Amino acid sequence: xxFSNNEDLSRRAFVQSIAKSCLGVSLLGGxxxxxxxxxxxxxxxxxxxxxxxxxxxxxxxxxxxxxxPDSKMQGPTGVIQTKIPGVQFSEHLPKLAxxxxxxxxxxxxxxxxxxxxxxxxxxxxxxREIASTVHPGWGSWMHKVHGRMHQSLPASVQVGGGQGPGYxxxxxxxxxxxxxxxxxxxxxSPDYMTNSLFDRRMKxxxxxxxxxxxxxxGNREVSGYDELYRDAIGLLRSKDLAAFDVxxxxxxxxxxYGNSKLGRGCLLARRLIEHGVRFVEVGYGSWDHHSDLVQxxxxxxxxxxxxxxxxxxxxxxxxxxEDTLVVVGTEFGRKPKMNERAGRDHHPAAYSCVLAGGxxxxxxxxxxxxxxxxxxxxxxxxxxxxxxTIGTVLDLPIRKEFYxxxxxxxxxxxxxxxxxxxx
Amino acid sequence: MGxxxxxPVDEITDDxxxxxxxxxxxxxxxxxxxxxxxKEFMRIIFHTxxxxxxxxxxxxxxxxxxxxxxxxxxxxxxxxxxxxxxxLSIKSPEAFLRPDDSEYIAALDLDGDASxxxxxxxxxxxxxxxxxxxxxxxxxxxQNVTLRRASELQQPLPAAHFLRQFGQxxxxxxxxxxxxxxxxxxxxxxxxxxTHMMLEAGSVIYTEVDQAAGITNRVxxxxxSILGRMPTSDExxxxxxxxxxxxxxxxxxxxxxxxxxxxxxxxQ
Numbered sequence: 001x002x003f004s005n006n007e008d009l010s011r012r013a014f015v016q017s018i019a020k021s022c023l024g025v026s027l028l029g030g031x032x033x034x035x036x037x038x039x040x041x042x043x044x045x046x047x048x049x050x051x052x053x054x055x056x057x058x059x060x061x062x063x064x065x066x067x068x069p070d071s072k073m074q075g076p077t078g079v080i081q082t083k084i085p086g087v088q089f090s091e092h093l094p095k096l097a098x099x100x101x102x103x104x105x106x107x108x109x110x111x112x113x114x115x116x117x118x119x120x121x122x123x124x125x126x127x128r129e130i131a132s133t134v135h136p137g138w139g140s141w142m143h144k145v146h147g148r149m150h151q152s153l154p155a156s157v158q159v160g161g162g163q164g165p166g167y168x169x170x171x172x173x174x175x176x177x178x179x180x181x182x183x184x185x186x187x188x189s190p191d192y193m194t195n196s197l198f199d200r201r202m203k204x205x206x207x208x209x210x211x212x213x214x215x216x217x218g219n220r221e222v223s224g225y226d227e228l229y230r231d232a233i234g235l236l237r238s239k240d241l242a243a244f245d246v247x248x249x250x251x252x253x254x255x256x257y258g259n260s261k262l263g264r265g266c267l268l269a270r271r272l273i274e275h276g277v278r279f280v281e282v283g284y285g286s287w288d289h290h291s292d293l294v295q296x297x298x299x300x301x302x303x304x305x306x307x308x309x310x311x312x313x314x315x316x317x318x319x320x321x322e323d324t325l326v327v328v329g330t331e332f333g334r335k336p337k338m339n340e341r342a343g344r345d346h347h348p349a350a351y352s353c354v355l356a357g358g359x360x361x362x363x364x365x366x367x368x369x370x371x372x373x374x375x376x377x378x379x380x381x382x383x384x385x386x387x388x389t390i391g392t393v394l395d396l397p398i399r400k401e402f403y404x405x406x407x408x409x410x411x412x413x414x415x416x417x418x419x420x421x422x423x
Numbered sequence: 424m425g426x427x428x429x430x431p432v433d434e435i436t437d438d439x440x441x442x443x444x445x446x447x448x449x450x451x452x453x454x455x456x457x458x459x460x461x462k463e464f465m466r467i468i469f470h471t472x473x474x475x476x477x478x479x480x481x482x483x484x485x486x487x488x489x490x491x492x493x494x495x496x497x498x499x500x501x502x503x504x505x506x507x508x509x510x511l512s513i514k515s516p517e518a519f520l521r522p523d524d525s526e527y528i529a530a531l532d533l534d535g536d537a538s539x540x541x542x543x544x545x546x547x548x549x550x551x552x553x554x555x556x557x558x559x560x561x562x563x564x565x566q567n568v569t570l571r572r573a574s575e576l577q578q579p580l581p582a583a584h585f586l587r588q589f590g591q592x593x594x595x596x597x598x599x600x601x602x603x604x605x606x607x608x609x610x611x612x613x614x615x616x617x618t619h620m621m622l623e624a625g626s627v628i629y630t631e632v633d634q635a636a637g638i639t640n641r642v643x644x645x646x647x648s649i650l651g652r653m654p655t656s657d658e659x660x661x662x663x664x665x666x667x668x669x670x671x672x673x674x675x676x677x678x679x680x681x682x683x684x685x686x687x688x689x690x691q
Contacts, residue, residue: 116595117598131431133485133486154606161593164603170604173603173604173606175607176605176607177607178581178583178584178587178588179581179582182583184607184610185583185607185610186613187610189614190614193614197676198613200676204661204676205680205683207657207658208658208680208684212684212689216480216685219482219496221604225604228605228606228608229609232610232613405484408486
């Protein structure tokens with residue numbers, strides 16, 4: 001396993017020459033971020049990484065991590081005992097129940113919004129959507145503060161959705177992957193395209209682009225492409241490109257994670273993290289179970305159970321769990337009283353999220369909901385508290401002020417306080 | 424214009440303030456006068472001098488008021504990038520439509536009180552109609568990519584599709600589309616099947632270049648096709664010497680290079 005300094009010099013020399021000749025960027029003006037990546041953008045020595053499993057659509061608390069077998073609201077979902085004495089999960093999560101000693105389950109989450117888009121935005125950025133500013137997500141924060149761990153692999157990757165770099169700018173943009181089975185596409189050039197032909201074409205492109213670039217100097221959106229070109233070319237020539245290829249794993253390993261999009265996404269996340277990517281978000285949609293809860297939960301719950309337990313086991317086996325924070329998040333919870341379509345509707349007043357790895361205090365449940373899982377009764381955790389906790393675990397300066405281009409100050413923690421019992 | 428009078432769009436609450444109240448009032452009165460005819464409304468906007476002015480190259484700063492000196496410089500939408508590339512590759516892409524689904528619809532259009540025999544007949548016809556549609560669909564493919572304009576493709580498209588890579592919405596929640604640049608977009612333009620197709624014999628741009636006489640003419644055609652403008656004299660000499668040096672492959676190199684400029688991606 002190598003995390004840095006594993007790029008050969010010829011590639012570095014190539015990237016430097018191409019940037020100088022074609023992209024019109026001076027070597028000192030930022031190319032160093034590829035050539036000596038670790039020091040250019042972040043100065044931290046932190047080894048922390050993060051895998052964010054985001055359950056888009058709002059995951060039910062009663063049918064996953066906060067069942068209420070004594071309430072008539074529990075409905076059709078059964079419960080099982082976990083490895084933590086006195087703590088039960090829903091019957092859909094047997095593998096996670098058996099490895100609950102690796103988890104810190106927060107049962108007292110509550111959000112201020114019950115709409116999907118704004119709820120996801122708040123969870124991912126710790127701020128409400130406002131007109132004047134787009135806020136960054138965790139991958140961009142880690143990139144900004146800690147820097148890259150690998151010279152040609154991106155600092156952060158999103159598999160199936162996530163937050164962009166916001167006001168931190170394109171230099172900190174995550175690389176999106178649409179389909180985890182396909183990984184990063186179009187990385188193979190046609191046979192006739194030698195490196196020197198590619199360079200020749202890029203040089204032409206640089207010449208033809210010159211007048212447009214001078215007309216648009218100072219435009220952040222256009223200048224953001226400088227970094228994108230650098231990263232794309234760096235990736236094309238990276239010898240660690242196979243990090244994006246889940247098919248490089250044996251069938252047995254793929255089976256272990258499951259064939260769901262989440263399973264494949266978690267396997268891809270594990271490969272990327274072990275090759276030196278700092279942050280991977282894996283989005284898994286269709287948790288908006290307004291109807292047919294039983295059928296939907298049987299399928300989604302099993303996928304989550306299998307993928308997450310396999311991921312935690314693999315990270316632990318490779319000695320990566322201590323440095324890698326794994327988070328299961330969702331935008332809000334679901335209403336305890338079932339509706340007439342045998343589903344549950346939106347419910348921001350109480351929901352569950354889960355943390356594992358990253359050196360947290362695992363094997364605990366934090367916070368409690370009332371008898372019906374309707375209100376977060378004991379030790380309520382706001383989205384801001386939750387994110388302040390994550391930021392602290394990731395060694396990020398959560399109280400430090402960062403300024404958007406318009407000069408507005410923001411902090412990572414926002415109004416939140418980290419949960420002392422977990423960090 | 425690239426910026427709304429209320430930006431971002433909201434539900435117009437009591438707190439909503441348009442950046443220019445007089446302009447807002449005028450647009451509202453126009454919309455009412457036109458009885459909410461959106462096509463007519465857009466026609467009027469397109470004919471304004473404001474809309475037709477040169478773009479603001481500096482971009483839009485959401486923290487500053489925007490006085491609409493012209494549209495804001497912005498990247499093409501995913502659909503615009505896709506349709507532009509298609510137009511350079513295949514003749515009259517607008518002629519390629521979704522496979523006719525009327526048989527499929529007829530097969531499914533059963534009355535509530537249909538008899539058992541009628542239902543069984545439909546059960547047989549549905550797969551047949553589906554197969555016919557799939558067959559037609561396959562004739563419009565190149566390297567597994569269906570070559571139809573964005574508006575003729577089903578949505579949501581798979582997450583790995585070119586259109587989704589360039590920011591087309593996944594249709595899960597509203598306003599999910601984006602025009603932000605990403606690394607995979609550039610990889611698709613470097614190496615993707617659409618780029619390959621354009622450089623092959625039979626593509627529209629290949630044919631146009633092939634039929635024209637002389638390097639100068641051909642370079643002009645390439646610039647006009649991809650960037651919508653003539654080459655400057657500097658660009659002409661760089662392109663010409665590339666073509667003299669690399670022979671026929673030089674045209675491909677110039678086309679590829681122009682596709683991979685920022686100028687191609689942004690609307691001026």
